[in-house]
Amino acid sequence: MPSNPVDIYVNELISSHGISVEAARSRASALYALDLDMPVWRQYISYLGNLIQGNMGQSIRSPGVRVSTIIRARLPWTLFTVGSGLIISTILGIVLGTISAFKRDKWYEPIITGSASIISAIPDFLIGIFLIIFFGIITWFGMDRPLLPIQSMRGTHTMGLSIDDGFTYIRDIFAHGMFPIITYVLAQIGMWVLLMKGSTTSTLKKEYVKLAEARGLSNTKIMSKYVARNAFLPIATEFAMRMGFILGGSLIIEQLFVYEGLGLELLNAVHGRDYPVMQGILLIITACIVFSNLFAELIYGALDPRTRRGE
């Protein structure tokens, strides 16, 4: 089993391109900006050093293209779709969750909660597949074609359009991002509804809410200052945590909709054994998670005095 990416790459060059060992090594050395005569651990340290300075090396599949350039081109699309999905699902989830917490005796409450718990269990890529089938494949009764032209909605935007096209461009990226965004929304909304419902229901039972009623406070005041502020705490933390998974959560969905974001790039890198790109993307994904965790702690500290340290 090959021990490190550089060796794998060198072996591959030798076997598949028939290059000499020296030539292969010098090419690898240039790619990774490494001195291959150093011990492996020194190589790795120096690779990490390069990383820290923002130099993630060059792509193997497209020689000469820097990994950072690739990431910079792909990142915005993933941020756009997963981010929109996260924000939309959170807002809808908060609204629906609050409704179902307050209207527990209404006929539609079991429907909201039931659908939420079913949909939150189904893996995101299956939701994507179901969407494709129901909107893009099946020709529903009385129609002559499927609801949406799924084939022409693949990709991130229509070739040739750019930001200079203004509104047409905006509409175009939303049309292309629509399926991934809806998938992300549906994949997460159930979780938000259940979380918000649970959090609101348990807050409503708290003694401080009952005492606020006993003190004669108006319902608006109780809802805003006593219920909402506390019920919102778990939502805020979860949101911050999920922000961390914005970049990592998109692999299969992007593959499914041929959406050229960071996840699809990672997959292509894996298939093409493009180690520098793989490492670079994994690094960005991890960094995103670490920063969001810090951010989550900050948010929590700001919202909940109990977690603040020191006097």
Place this chain on the structure above:
Amino acid sequence: MTKAMKKELLKINDLSIAYNTPRGKLHAVRNVNLTVHENEVVALIGESGCGKTTLCLSIVQLDEDNAQLLNGEINYYKDGEVKILTQMSERDIKIIRWQEIALMFQASQSVFNPVIKIKEHFIDTVKAHDNGYSRKAIIDKSKNLLSKMQLDADRVLNSYAHELSGGMKQRALIALSFILDPKIVIFDEPTTALDVLTQRKIIDLLRLIKEEYDFSIIIITHDLAIAAELADKVATMYAGQIVENGKTEDIFYSPSHPYSYGLINAVPKLISDKCEGDLSSIPGSPPDLIDIENKCQFSPRCNFATEECFRDEPTISKVGESHFVACYNYKNVPPIRRDN
């Protein structure tokens, strides 16, 4: 102060409340009559589950969602006018709450909103009833009350609940309950969650503040020593009913109901600096309140029971001046012997 001068403040008439449960109606409060006069301290005693909390929640109309008023009413007298609390609109009862009647919940350790400072609770309360006060005026009054409760007022006002000890929170809550000068303050087991020393302190403070202000208290307690020390009147509850009701010295020295007798006889010393009364000392357990049988509810545990006790529920008899009991054999209940 003579009896005639005391005016009625709160009158509970034939109140019955049931909880709707999957097994059926749970009759938590049954045909309760109780009067609270101005400046009077009424103690409600009785073991857990006999309906004390249910009764008190109903006074400020904060009944649980599944509670149902079966019959009766609660009247509140203000400026010579009767207000029927049990028939009030949500808007009107909000005005009564805390301003006229302040209810402090049982186990009140998390009664403060954890994400806002204590002072916000004082300000919110006053503003809810009268928007005319400035924050400064409210803070000043709060400080005054908190100092009376022997708290470091500035520190407490600027703290969050988690920064205060259990006893401090309880005292802050008592201060909060006086912010609107209510006519009645209801304490539901105010000391249960606290250690003995803190309990003692709270009771002393309550007595101090009682001397200074004019208001009535309804206090629910498991602690007979506290009841004896604070109360003018004692009502014993059993299985949703008030089975005995009278002046404190009558109840404690010559109880007429076997249940009261059992409770009081079990306590070695009534007034002591350690609060060691305990209501769990009578063998047996209270009846199921869902399937209520037509008999004296206490009969399975009663040493004085006779045949008729198992046939029919006893009605109320008048034992003495404002001393009532629901028992067939109250004449057989001996007075309490005190050796000290």
Place this chain on the structure above:
Amino acid sequence: MVSTQYLFKKFKVGLKAMLSDKIGVLGISILLIIILLSAISPYIFPLQSRADPTQIFQPPSGENWLGTDHMGRDIWPQIANGGRGLLLLAFITASISVMIGIFLGTAAPLIGGKFDEILLFFADVWLTIPRFPLLVVLSGFFNLTSYVLALVLAILSWAGLFRSIRAEVLSLKEREYVEAAKMLDLSMIHVIFKEITPNMMPFIIMNFTLMMRHAIYAQVGLFFLGLLPLEVNWGVMLNIAWAQGAIYHPDALWFILAPAIAISLLILSLVWINRSLENLFNPVLRTDHDD
């Protein structure tokens, strides 16, 4: 003292309560059907290996209950046989991961000190690992066979359970019967497995189903992306449907819907079982601290 008899009694009471919960019954039934199919299908619904170009993408019929695939093979035997591998691997993953979680989660707080601190730090770091992307990358480096994958998945997911068990043990440690056991001079291993673990059973079972769910997601995802060796299972069926473009082919509806629904049902059954367990145990596990 906790005995097998006691556990058995608890189990019986739990099972009874669970059977009175409709969602729990539904979950258990679906899971049992899938397990049953996995066990009997090789004999009753054997896979059909020969392609039949005349029968490509046939709709469901009396003969082909779920229609046929891109090579004209019957889909139903593929569905009936396609859950076995997934389920088995998920079970192995959950077992390993739960064992790691229990072992470290009880050992850390009992040993305490630096050991505990370091493990806790590790767990925190571990929780920030982007699991699925990492699996994808790993599958680019190594040939992940089922058992290696189970191990990797388990190693990637011990941290969550470790933390919850550690927290529970810390609070249980304070309770009397553990003290009593210590006074009787019972060994620590005894304390862990005789006293603490049984008390956390509900918790562990719930985590087990959760872990199985994650394992199934990861496997199916990797299969769908074509990153694992091909065999007959629902994930691979999705992958083939995708790779063949069947997903955009109206006639191939059944070929793609069947495995998608099967996977959804499997995961839903685990979620429902988990939820009914949660309802069942919640009075015990509920922690409603305010401050």
